[in-house]
Amino acid sequence: MTEKSQVNWTKIIQIGLIGGAVAVLLCLVGMVEAFSKRDIIAGVISLGQILLVIIVFTIGYTGAKRASSRDWRISLVSGIIAGLLVGSLIAGLVLLSKGINLRPVLVNASPALFKILTFDQKTTAMAVFYLVAGGAGVGLIAGLLYILPARIRSAIIAGLIWVILVGLLQDLIRLTLTPWPQVANAVSWIFGARNQKGLSVIGAVAIFIVVTGGNFLWAGWKPTVQASYQGLPAPRQNMVRYGSLFLIALVLLYMPNLLGPFLSEVATTVGLYILMGLGLNIVVGFAGLLDLGYVAFFAIGAYVMGVLTTTGGELTTSAQWTFWEALPVAVLASVIAGVILGVPVLHIRGDYLAIVTLGFGEIIRILALSDMLKPHIGGSQGIVQVARASIGEIVIDDAQKLYYLILIACLIGAFIALRLKDSRPGRAWMAMREDEDVAQAMGIDLVVTKLMAFGVGAAFSGLSGAIFASKLATIYPHSFNLLISVNVLALIIVGGMGSIPGVVVGALALVGLPELLREFDEFRLMVYGAVLVAMMLYRPEGLWPEKTRQRELHAEEDVPVTENVVDLTGATSAVTGGQ
Amino acid sequence: MSMLKVQKLVKRFGGLVAIGDLDLDVKEQAIHSVIGPNGAGKTTLFNCITGFYKPEEGDILLNGESLLNKSPDVITHKGIARTYQNIRLFANMPAIENVLVGLHSHLKTNLLGAIFRFPSVRQEEKQALEEARRLLRFVGLAGKGDLLAKNLPYGDQRRLEIARALASKPKVLLLDEPTAGMNPQETAEMTHFIQHLRDELGITILLIEHDMKVVMGISETVTVLDYGVKIAEGVPAEIQRNTRVIEAYLGRGVVANLEQAA
Numbered sequence: 001m002t003e004k005s006q007v008n009w010t011k012i013i014q015i016g017l018i019g020g021a022v023a024v025l026l027c028l029v030g031m032v033e034a035f036s037k038r039d040i041i042a043g044v045i046s047l048g049q050i051l052l053v054i055i056v057f058t059i060g061y062t063g064a065k066r067a068s069s070r071d072w073r074i075s076l077v078s079g080i081i082a083g084l085l086v087g088s089l090i091a092g093l094v095l096l097s098k099g100i101n102l103r104p105v106l107v108n109a110s111p112a113l114f115k116i117l118t119f120d121q122k123t124t125a126m127a128v129f130y131l132v133a134g135g136a137g138v139g140l141i142a143g144l145l146y147i148l149p150a151r152i153r154s155a156i157i158a159g160l161i162w163v164i165l166v167g168l169l170q171d172l173i174r175l176t177l178t179p180w181p182q183v184a185n186a187v188s189w190i191f192g193a194r195n196q197k198g199l200s201v202i203g204a205v206a207i208f209i210v211v212t213g214g215n216f217l218w219a220g221w222k223p224t225v226q227a228s229y230q231g232l233p234a235p236r237q238n239m240v241r242y243g244s245l246f247l248i249a250l251v252l253l254y255m256p257n258l259l260g261p262f263l264s265e266v267a268t269t270v271g272l273y274i275l276m277g278l279g280l281n282i283v284v285g286f287a288g289l290l291d292l293g294y295v296a297f298f299a300i301g302a303y304v305m306g307v308l309t310t311t312g313g314e315l316t317t318s319a320q321w322t323f324w325e326a327l328p329v330a331v332l333a334s335v336i337a338g339v340i341l342g343v344p345v346l347h348i349r350g351d352y353l354a355i356v357t358l359g360f361g362e363i364i365r366i367l368a369l370s371d372m373l374k375p376h377i378g379g380s381q382g383i384v385q386v387a388r389a390s391i392g393e394i395v396i397d398d399a400q401k402l403y404y405l406i407l408i409a410c411l412i413g414a415f416i417a418l419r420l421k422d423s424r425p426g427r428a429w430m431a432m433r434e435d436e437d438v439a440q441a442m443g444i445d446l447v448v449t450k451l452m453a454f455g456v457g458a459a460f461s462g463l464s465g466a467i468f469a470s471k472l473a474t475i476y477p478h479s480f481n482l483l484i485s486v487n488v489l490a491l492i493i494v495g496g497m498g499s500i501p502g503v504v505v506g507a508l509a510l511v512g513l514p515e516l517l518r519e520f521d522e523f524r525l526m527v528y529g530a531v532l533v534a535m536m537l538y539r540p541e542g543l544w545p546e547k548t549r550q551r552e553l554h555a556e557e558d559v560p561v562t563e564n565v566v567d568l569t570g571a572t573s574a575v576t577g578g579q
Numbered sequence: 580m581s582m583l584k585v586q587k588l589v590k591r592f593g594g595l596v597a598i599g600d601l602d603l604d605v606k607e608q609a610i611h612s613v614i615g616p617n618g619a620g621k622t623t624l625f626n627c628i629t630g631f632y633k634p635e636e637g638d639i640l641l642n643g644e645s646l647l648n649k650s651p652d653v654i655t656h657k658g659i660a661r662t663y664q665n666i667r668l669f670a671n672m673p674a675i676e677n678v679l680v681g682l683h684s685h686l687k688t689n690l691l692g693a694i695f696r697f698p699s700v701r702q703e704e705k706q707a708l709e710e711a712r713r714l715l716r717f718v719g720l721a722g723k724g725d726l727l728a729k730n731l732p733y734g735d736q737r738r739l740e741i742a743r744a745l746a747s748k749p750k751v752l753l754l755d756e757p758t759a760g761m762n763p764q765e766t767a768e769m770t771h772f773i774q775h776l777r778d779e780l781g782i783t784i785l786l787i788e789h790d791m792k793v794v795m796g797i798s799e800t801v802t803v804l805d806y807g808v809k810i811a812e813g814v815p816a817e818i819q820r821n822t823r824v825i826e827a828y829l830g831r832g833v834v835a836n837l838e839q840a841a
Contacts, residue, residue, distance in 0.1 A: 416694050419693055419694050419695075419696060420690070420693050420694065423688055423692075423693030423696075423700075423704070424683065424686045424687075424688040424689075424693060424704075425688070425689070425690055425693050426693065427672075427676060427679055427680050427683070428680070428683060430669065430671075430672055430676070430680075431669050431672070431680040431683075434668075434669035434670060434671060434672060435667055435669060437631065437651075437667075438663070438667045438668075438669070439669075439680070440650070440651045440652050441629055441631070441651050441652075441655060441660075441661060442652075442655060442680050442681050442683055442684075442743065442747060443652045443655035443656055443683050443684030443747055444652055444680070444683055445650075445652045446652070452690060456690070548672075548673050548725070548727065551673065551675050551676070551708065551724065551725060552673075552674075552675045552712060552715065552722070552723075552724025552725045
């Protein structure tokens with residue numbers, strides 16, 4: 001057994017114990033119990049149980065991987081040991097609860113939790129046996145999966161993930177399908193009975209088979225498809241690219257009908273965050289100015305829109321403008337506020353900048369709450385009856401119509417961000433992010449460049465705020481708390497600093513998903529924290545990192561060079577002569 | 580004709596006199612070296628010239644125009660560029676973008692132009708890219724422009740820093756120990772390259788260097804600093820024989836010992 005002696009068993013035991021601790025923690029904070037109210041497969045397994053299974057599975061897999069042995073038996077044993085340890089720790093928790101009443105200290109150690117953990121077994125011994133054996137079993141499966149070829153493994157994992165996803169979002173899927181009764185009926189067998197949440201057993205199996213099979217086959221075809229795409233002549237490649245863009249555009253346009261009112265509402269919220277993310281991405285991602293008071297400009301945009309357009313309430317000042325009249329003023333006001341904030345912080349860097357901007361965000365919120373400004377902006381009662389946007393006869397008053405307004409705003413925002421990124425001002429921002437002193441020594445005017453970043457960033461946020469005010473038709477100071485700034489910053493980090501698609505991905509993950517999983521709201525911040533820590537450890541570049549463009553060898557050849565449009569031929573023109 | 584003139588420059592940090600009453604006269608198209616032991620005030624001199632430090636007294640003139648109280652970016656516009664002793668590239672940007680940043684002061688595109696990308700802006704970008712490629716070729720980095728600056732090998736990073744400095748089309752180029760950390764082969768190449776810069780582009784070069792072979796090989800004038808004070812100035816051959824210089828480097832008494840030995 002020379003092979004065995006090389007395996008680091010203490011490491012595997014350590015992994016198992018860590019997993020067990022995580023599982024026990026999730027039980028004791030109430031997550032397992034809360035999640036158990038949702039069935040993934042009706043009557044078979046709940047989300048709470050899946051949560052535990054996922055932990056055991058991940059730990060078993062990590063154990064098998066860390067054993068890093070070529071011997072498949074060792075991988076299996078490592079998986080079992082790690083899984084067994086997680087199961088044992090949960091069993092330990094069950095045993096402990098039999099002896100001592102944990103409730104006075106740990107409020108979530110409720111009978112309901114132990115009912116879930118003991119699988120309704122009457123005797124503790126049986127429950128403990130089930131937990132330990134179950135842990136080892138799942139660990140074994142994880143180990144098995146590890147020794148399978150990568151292609152099969154990833155296909156199976158994709159299948160499992162999709163089963164959980166569809167199960168999780170099943171009521172939304174059902175809701176979405178209601179306009180098409182035929183379709184809804186045709187797929188109704190996938191879901192449990194009407195009054196049940198979750199998938200039916202056959203449905204789960206079907207989804208698993210379809211996704212796993214599809215994934216497996218696609219893994220085989222992918223190289224051929226890619227090769228044939230690469231083999232196409234350039235104009236054909238462009239056709240494929242524009243074709244897919246066109247398809248995406250069609251889907252985006254048709255989306256509100258597909259999503260229905262509730263999901264459209266979620267989409268508009270995500271859209272407003274995307275807009276803010278695009279703006280903050282310019283300030284933080286491009287220019288490297290850590291701004292924690294970004295909500296201030298959102299508030300300013302919303303309040304300017306509110307004050308200028310409100311038709312009700314007791315405000316002394318109300319112009320009763322239309323949405324479109326007020327919109328440019330709201331954006332402009334945010335830009336001015338951005339520049340004004342920029343001036344005092346011109347010489348502040350890094351952490352200090354974050355603290356100062358944080359303060360600015362709070363100042364704006366407190367001003368909005370203040371009695372001093374109450375006659376003008378409503379104080380804590382806020383502003384009611386903010387104007388809706390309207391185009392001709394159509395009043396944009398529900399989420400499905402608002403979706404288009406926000407979509408257009410996001411597209412304009414993304415366009416501007418993309419254009420700025422590859423331009424002289426964009427390069428100046430990035431140079432400043434990399435090294436402020438050297439940027440200045442390269443002839444970049446730091447004052448102008450910084451103020452420009454703050455101003456442009458604030459414009460996006462102000463636009464988002466103005467639409468937000470019109471969306472809700474009422475605004476309160478409490479809508480503009482620090483958490484919005486934190487959310488926007490977090491979505492940029494998760495998506496990938498400086499990356500524009502990253503903003504969209506980050507907003508979907510950090511704003512969209514939690515909106516869909518509202519019942520788990522109380523764990524939102526905990527999951528947030530865990531996700532951010534995990535991201536920083538394992539994928540610091542973000543979900544969709546910024547790609548560096550190939551500029552030296554693949555430049556766009558769309559503009560013919562004519563000489564002397566710009567005098568770039570000064571001293572260095574001799575360069576070519578010198579060679 | 581004098582290109583860059585430093586007059587009675589004084590720079591203090593608290594009680595420490597980093598530069599005391601320094602006069603320097605850099606002739607047009609010269610290669611002028613500044614040498615001296617560590618802490619002699621060489622890099623402080625560079626920081627004063629480029630506007631990062633405000634000197635307490637004295638004046639700095641470029642072509643007769645004072646650079647005092649001008650910010651570093653303005654001084655770059657006036658025609659002074661520099662490299663750094665410890666390489667300071669924009670590490671997470673591709674090499675070619677580093678050079679494009681160097682071109683910043685010669686481009687005009689503003690925010691609106693960047694967003695709407697008018698024909699004139701496209702033209703400008705196109706030419707800037709052309710120019711950046713040319714500079715990369717010039718410093719011998721052709722084909723490496725799309726690599727991130729931090730991924731370039733050490734010698735290439737030094738070259739890129741020079742390309743970036745050249746992009747601003749300087750009249751005077753300040754090089755802070757360009758051969759630091761290079762092997763003899765690379766040092767020889769760099770020496771040749773600096774000479775080439777002056778001969779081909781007609782740029783005036785002010786050089787801080789520790790490698791005496793480089794200094795003595797290419798400089799027309801050498802200025803020696805010690806504790807912020809100029810202790811000698813002249814053509815390389817004079818400096819090599821100057822006892823004060825030898826003492827500054829090797830300590831007092833060495834000269835006497837050497838003479839005894841000889």
